[in-house]
Amino acid sequence: MVRPARRVGFVEYAIREIDALARELERRGRRVIRLNIGDPVAYGFQPPKQLLEALARAVEEGFNGYSPSEGLPELREAVAERERRVNGVEVEAEDVVITAGVSEAISMLMAALVDEGDEVLLPSPCYPVYVPYVRLYGGIPKFYRLVEEGGSWRLGEGFEKLVTPRTKAVVVINPHNPTGAVLGEGEVRRLAEVAASVGAVVVSDEIYDALVFEGRFRSTAAAAKGVPVIGLNGFSKRWLATGWRLGYVYFSSPGGELEEVKEAVVRLARTRLCAPTPAQRAAALALKQGEGFVESVREEMRRRRDLFAKLVGEVEGLELAKPQATFYAYPRLAAKGDWGDDLGFARGLLEEEGVAVVHGRGFYDCSGDRFRVVFLPPPDVLEEAVERIGRYISRHAAR
Ligand SMILES: Cc1ncc(COP(=O)(O)O)c(C=O)c1O
Structure with a gap:
């Protein structure tokens, strides 16, 4: 054996x-x-017709080989434009890396961020995939509570006490899986400010940002301007294309604090060559037609x-x-x-x-x-x- x-x-x-x-x-x-x-x-x-038709076109036009490891330039551009327009996040194409789903982005990010003994703060309850990745790289998951009160969820008390000089990242999942909650702008900002106070980065998973029925969703990078935020999002949920394996990560750091982490993620991205190229091309074409x-x-x-x-x-x-x-x-x-x-x-x-x-x-x-x-x-x-x-x-x- x-x-x-x-x-x-x-x-x-x-x-x-x-x-x-x-x-x-x-x-x-x-x-x-x-x-x-x-x-x-x-x-x-x-998935919407515009995406399916764009895939057929992409394949026929010959987008069947490897793409740059960071992603096709036209998709990085379209994603940056979408994040600026929809979420008010100030990012450029070069701040975006295209991944095989948000899952791959989580894996690469934890590999790029976490050293033995580093602590990563996660919400409880939590989309579970984060935990094994933190542990694989020797990190220690610590949980901050989301609590339900009077029919809605909010950030629990005592979150600030969990951060230490070993806190490397604070993960925000907003809108939130599994509760379906939308965190308020003030809560997101509080999380970001506490993270920044110990030099930790905020990782904000916003894969459900377009599936909001009530509540005011505010992207973390826009709510906490000036704080370094790594944003995660993708095409699985709002484009209903779970099997295409297409997501992205962006680095929002007005002071350039995330440059080295971005470089590390790009180096990791090179080891897996690229995200699926036909899907990338299709998403770039389809995004240009909007998300109506x-x-x-x-x-x-x-x-x-x-x-x-x-x-x-x-x-x-x-x-x-x-x-x-x-x-x-x-x-x-x-x-x-x-x-x-x-x-x-x-x-x-x-x-x-x-x-x-x-x-x-x-x-x-x-x-x-x-x-x-x-x-x-x-x-x-x-x-x-x-x-x-x-x-x-x-x-x-x-x-
Ligand atoms: C919060 C959250 N992040 C990431 C993912 C994974 O998404 P992807 O299909 O882009 O890998 C999911 C999937 O359920 C999720 O709920």
Whole structure:
């Protein structure tokens, strides 16, 4: 037996682990309603025509070879223009690096930033992929709390006490997965200022920036002008092109503080040659036509969000802060039951009712009474899913 490297031992991804369990049930012939995958395409959404047609054109025009490792110049230019226009972030094409999804950007960034013993502050709950990357490079993840109060999420108290001289980066995910919350401008600025006070950089993942229903989203780099911010965004969510693997990272540092980190990321980018070239060319062409299509996507998602929130409101034993953005909801089990903790609940619900959700602990949330739902299925499926969840709770809740 060949032994894998020890550092891979703590690489886990709970979202996919629940998925494996669901797959196993399906193999045994069971129907599973999947509320566990953050992929609109899996629920019948497809990228806009302008992107699909641009891909055909890109391939026919011969964009089938390697591109520069930083990305095609026309896409870097289009992305910088988009970020300036939509988010008010002052970036130029040379501040942008195109990656194979935000996932690759996270991996390259952590490799470029984190030394043994460096601390990286992450939100709890957190999109889980950040944690294994921090650890792979010898870093220490530390969590600052997002708390729910009166039906909305906000930054918890005591965040400032977590930063130390070893804090290398503070990660902001806004709009937020898994809660669907939009952080206020003041909160984002506070996070950025505290990071800057110890010379840490802010990494701001804004992949859901166009899927906001309520609340005022403000890009971190625009909210905290003067503070070095590394922004992450991409085409998976708002362009509904999850499988294309296309994202980007930009470096916003008015004082040039991020030049060396940018150079390091570019050096890393060279080792994997480039992000998919046809997709890059297509995105550059499609971006020039604007993102007007997003409005109808957002409205459809809003309708499903409204339906889901209404249905959950009728289930005894469940509470939900209505998500303001994304396509995730993060209900709380107000009832106690013989399912035990959140993982017991997710497993029991899957095995007995065939509904797949992800337990809160999969998002580094130790409260033990939450789970994440993707509310993208069509209305009839959402109705059936919530009915099954309600049935499971009423069967197992303590009386
Ligand atoms: C907050 C957040 N960041 C990054 C990603 C990964 O995106 P990509 O498909 O661009 O790798 C996701 C995917 O769910 C996400 O929720």
